[in-house]
Amino acid sequence: MATSTTGIAGPVAKQRGLIFRHHDFRWFWGGQAISVVGTRVTAIALPLVAALTLGTGAGGVSVIATASFLPNVLLPLFVGNWLESRRRRRIMVYADLLRAALLALVPLAWALDRLSLPLLAVVAFGVGSASVAFEVGSFAYVPSLVDEEDLPAANQALQGSATVAQVAGPGFAGLLVQVAGPAGAIVVDSVSYLASVFGLTAARQPEPPPEVDTTMRAGLLxxxxxxxxxxxxxxxxxxxxxxxxxxxxxxxxxxxxxxxxxxxxxxxxxxxxxxxxxxxxxxxxxxxxxxxxxxxxxxxxxxxxxxxxxxxxxxxxxxxxxxxxxxxxxxxxxxxxxxxxxxxxxxxxxxxxxxxxxxxxxxxxxxxxxxxxxxxxxxxxxxxxxxxxxxxxxxxxxxxxxxxxxxxxxxxxxxxxxxxxxxxxxxxxxxxxxxxxxxxxxxx
Missing domain, CATH: 1.20.1250.20 (MFS general substrate transporter like domains)
Known part of the structure; x- marks a missing residue:
């Protein structure tokens, strides 16, 4: 196979400064870096709301875990089929706003003494569904945001912030739950999705229309x-x-x-x-x-x-x-x-x-x-x-x-x-x- 003369060696030096030289990607990455930390907080705090605030046992925690995971199995094919011909950034903004609003219901319901396991399950399923839409959209959006030679650096930056959140998130979530209580900790994730919205809407360049492959068959599969x-x-x-x-x-x-x-x-x-x-x-x-x-x-x-x-x-x-x-x-x-x-x-x-x-x-x-x-x-x-x-x-x-x-x-x-x-x-x-x-x- 022929070796590319410009592929890895040349662009990598350029790629090191992607966050500093690319205004739109910098804001997008910054919003994502904040929101992934909030997501890790909710992954810990939402089951704790069921266990500590509502006093449910393993069965209740399992309901929340199942409701959070189920959209990843049920929805991707529907979402991918729907997103293919649409601009992704707008959908991602709506998904973030929906996640923020749903999570805000938890502390609100707690304050009004209306919190229940069915409500938590609905919130978990809704947030999971919006997350599927956001993540499928993000995968297709990034190649339209940066040049192809910058894709490795963009993915490295996004994976790096996600990994930091994975490592530090549980400890931060535990501390936050201890200080603010499980319901109060959910507020952090709700606000973090607004930071993601800000990062997405700060882009200067309009998103180009999606490239649609007209040879593709219709259908979910x-x-x-x-x-x-x-x-x-x-x-x-x-x-x-x-x-x-x-x-x-x-x-x-x-x-x-x-x-x-x-x-x-x-x-x-x-x-x-x-x-x-x-x-x-x-x-x-x-x-x-x-x-x-x-x-x-x-x-x-x-x-x-x-x-x-x-x-x-x-x-x-x-x-x-x-x-x-x-x-x-x-x-x-x-x-x-x-x-x-x-x-x-x-x-x-x-x-x-x-x-x-x-x-x-x-x-x-x-x-x-x-x-x-x-x-x-x-x-x-x-x-x-x-x-x-x-x-x-x-x-x-x-x-x-x-x-x-x-x-x-x-x-x-x-x-x-x-x-x-x-x-x-x-x-x-x-x-x-x-x-x-x-x-x-x-x-x-």
Missing amino acids: EGVRQTLGNPILRALTTHAAIFNMSGQILTVNLVVWLVKERQLSPGGYGLALSAGGVGAFCGTMMALRLARRLGYGRAFASALMLSCGAPLLLATFPFHGYALGAAVACVQLVSGTGLGNANVLSVTLRQVGAPRGTLARTSAGYRALIYGVIPFGSALGGVIGQLAGSRTGVAVGTIGFAVSAIPMVRRQIRTLRDPKDARQLVEQAPAAASEPGEAVARES
Whole structure:
């Protein structure tokens, strides 16, 4: 495959100053950096409102968690189909305003003594639904906001702020809940979405009209068809779906194995897992440098060696207590570094590998497929842990991680020097798919 002469090496030096030189992206990123922290606060505070303010048990907390997650399974295909022919920034502003208004109902209802579990469930589902619209729209909006050569830097900045929120958000949320109470903490997220609105509306340049692919068929499943028919998106989706399902198998069993069977304290368990967030931030910041040195495909493969390979050690550890916690923290740090790196590279590959006229639908198809497997992973993890033991469940989950890397280390993808080179794979896909005996969705 021909090597791009301008791809990684030249633009990266320019990309380092994207936030400072690009007015519109700077405001967009600033609003997002604030809103993702608020989102992490609500992820902690909303279940606490049910548990502490309403006095519900595990069942009530489960209702809130289910209502928050359900839109990710039910709505992406509808949203992607609807957004494809519409300007995304306006929809994103409406989604932020809706999230802010819904969350504001919680402290208001608490003040009026009208707070109830059904109300919290409605708020959780509504916020989750608006979040699906915002995130699908954002994926398609960023390539119209910045030049294509700036996409890696834009995604690095957005992933970096999200990772910081992931690491610092739970601690900040806990402190806020302690000071202001669960309902009061929800106010922070409501206000944070207004900061996102401000960042979106501060753009000087009008959003260009969306590029619509007139050859695409109508129908909700078109996004899935486009995703599975595109060799880059198919490999990324297969990897992410197997990774997510394996992650659920691991998560369900890891807490039982570490805390109940190997005497690691809950505090030690939390600290061990938090090392993954630290690693993810480091990996996010290293992503473009690694891509410049190794090439895009090899950088991705190297990241997957860490994120999907390091966890294989977990089930082999013979330790107990804090020694086991320290060993798990080391694995989480290494794995998180690879994951943070891969997340930056993945988003850019998806944005460049999909034609502009299909960004919303393919993003929705990708999202539906990788989130849709999560309930199956949770159920399978429970069955494995129950029948074969939690340590076996941990082993199965980590083996699934390793298997998930296979679609992304094929030579076609591994030898990509620049994300733009992915277009050659996409252009060759129709001819390859038409060869006898080859199915569109099969990895070969």
